[in-house]
Amino acid sequence: MRIWYDPLGLALGVALDQVLGDPRSSAHPVALFGRAAAKLEKSSYGDTRWRGVAHVGICVGGATALGVLAQNSGDRTVRTAVTALATWAVLGGTTLAREGTHMAEALEQGDLRRARARLPHLCGRDPSRLEAPELARATVESLAENTSDAVVAPLFWGAVAGVPGLLAYRAVNTLDAMIGHHSPRYERFGWAAARLDDVANYVPARVTGLLTAALAPAPAKALRVLRRDGHRHPSPNAGRCEAAFAGALGVTLGGTNVYGGRVEHRPTMGDGPKPDVKDIRRAARLTRAVGLAAAGLAVLTAWSLRRRRPG
Structure with a gap:
């Protein structure tokens, strides 16, 4: 049945990620996109919002068009394989959970360098x-935020919009990481990338928060912290993920962060102590659990949507 193409492809892609992780290769599709976007920036850059809008439109539009072509390039076996590869x-x-584990190992051994x-x-x-x-706090906060960015959000857009959704989302998120931050060069040019990333992650971040609370040792407590503190973060999305992790792990997140010489003071979220090394491993396990729950939800969502509009 045609309604199984995308759900099966999503499931296979998740399985590939579980087995292979994210290879550190210059030929990885995301790396290729990043190099292409950086090359385009040399000609498209201008210190205006409209230049940034045009840059984002070309990059995201190109990725979306490629996804449409790829999704419709063959029979049911090809479509399933393409969806699986795009998902992976x-x-x-x-890779996110592994990075958390590597950090925990280094800190457990006292190797600050x-x-x-x-x-x-x-x-x-x-x-x-x-x-x-x-370092422990930064790791837990990054695991929380990236559980949405690197797992839940791509699965959400893959379930809703197939291969075009997968590629478009990753293009948006990659551009945000490249140019969507506060700096003299990107304050205006990167505005469109940052705002579009906020829109793309609005629903996934809240799904991440709810899944995290549901999988917490004390779901009611985690949900309470999510509802109370999730809006306090300057990001409209990251706070939902970090607050849910803070409640689930029983720690307090937030504080002063330094980014390339720029100091930011973040509101605190949660009720417990600051996270320590053992909490990194707990956060990594929670990341894996939320990812698997999101995968199951994405497969069911894709099947339900394709059942209503097969093909």
Whole structure:
């Protein structure tokens, strides 16, 4: 039956990610997209919002068009295989959890140099002066936020819009990481990338928060922290994920962060102590659990939607 093409492809893609993870290869599709976007930026850049809108439109439009062509390029076997490969290419859940585990190992061994070197694999925070407690907090917060960005959000858009949704979402999220931040160069040019990423992650972040609360040892407590603190973060989406993780793990997240010399003070979320090393492993396990729950939900959603409009 044609309604099974996309759900089966999503499930196979999740299985590939579980087995293979995210290979560190220059030929990886996301890396190829990033290089193409960076090359285009050399000609499209201008210190205006409209230049940024045009840049994002070309990059995301191109990725979406490629997804439409790929999804309609063959018979049912080809479509399933394409969906599986696209899902694997845009997911980062297994690698995310592994990075958390690597950080935990480094801190358990007291190797601050190795831990600081690993932090850029997870976030853009300046690790040079961070001690073990702040490295642990940064890791837990990054695991929380990226559970949505790297797992739940791509699965959501894959379930809703198939291969075009998978590729378009990853294009939006990659552009946000490249240009959607506050700096003299990107304050205006990166505005469109940042706002579009906020829109693309609005629903997935809230799904992540609810799944996290549901899988917590004390779901009611986690849900209470999510509802109370989720809106306090400056990001309209990251706060939902971090608050849910704070409630699920029984820790307090938030504080002062340094990004390339820029200092940001984040409101605190949660009721417990600051996270320590053992909480990193707990957060990594929670990331895996939320990812698997999101995969099952995505497969069911895709099947339900395709059943209503097969083909």
